[in-house]
Amino acid sequence: MSVPVTLHALAKTYPGGVEAVRPLDMEFAAGRTTALVGPSGCGKSTVLRLIAGLEVPSGGSAAIDGAPPSETTRRGDLALAFQDPSLLPWRTVRQNIELVLGLAGRPLRRREIDDLIRLVGLEGFGDTRPAALSGGMRQRAAIARALATAPRLLLLDEPFGAVDALTRQQLAQDLPALWEARNTTTLLVTHSVAEAVTLSDRVIVFSPRPAHVVADIAIDLPRPRAPGLERNPVCAALMDEVVAALSSGMAETRPRAAQ
């Protein structure tokens, strides 16, 4: 079963006065994938970290199926794959995955772990420690770890940042099918407009900080999404719409003399 996420006047000002998130009201539907895009530093990661319970809001709240993030984390229903893979360096890829399964009180099924390692293209590296992997491989190991507990809510922050183009394409093809099969509610922060549109059911576009929502675009493209979808005219038009919203957000904050 999947879970909805509700943000009620969620706000964050960091110590020192940086207003990273202005009071934000939003609902993310259960079992759907939503991409958050916006200029660098507009507060996207902070929104995810607040939903994950890794930051304390300075106002408002985030609720996952009506419960605070700490509750969802305690039940092992929430998983993260962030830019910084944060794998435990003294554990192998397999042991890193086993650890989260153990913490979540989920059974350790060797075959399922092998399947996940294969899915992210790390076959043969299950017994390797993170130091011996490339940056992109570490990121893929973190994705496998995030998927291992079959979370009801999956938070992905630029998870493909250091992944090479071909693997990225493969992951973009395989992962949504998995989220769909498991009915996972997924929130994805990305700088790639193509990724946002091709992977998601909805794209939220933020303005520069202090961010507000410039556009909330429904992506009504059929699933499963085929490779090369970016070249489909409907998809291309949606990507144009996202780019136009990003530009209009930037223009709003640009000093008049510079326009």
Ligand SMILES: Nc1ncnc2c1ncn2[C@@H]1O[C@H](COP(=O)(O)OP(=O)(O)OP(=O)(O)O)[C@@H](O)[C@H]1O
């Ligand atoms: N721990 C922190 N302490 C103080 N300020 C912070 C902290 N974390 C983030 N910020 C500031 O909050 C703002 C929003 O940061 P955030 O990382 O959420 O943006 P972002 O949209 O995810 O950026 P990017 O796309 O570059 O990853 C930035 O101005 C950043 O400098």
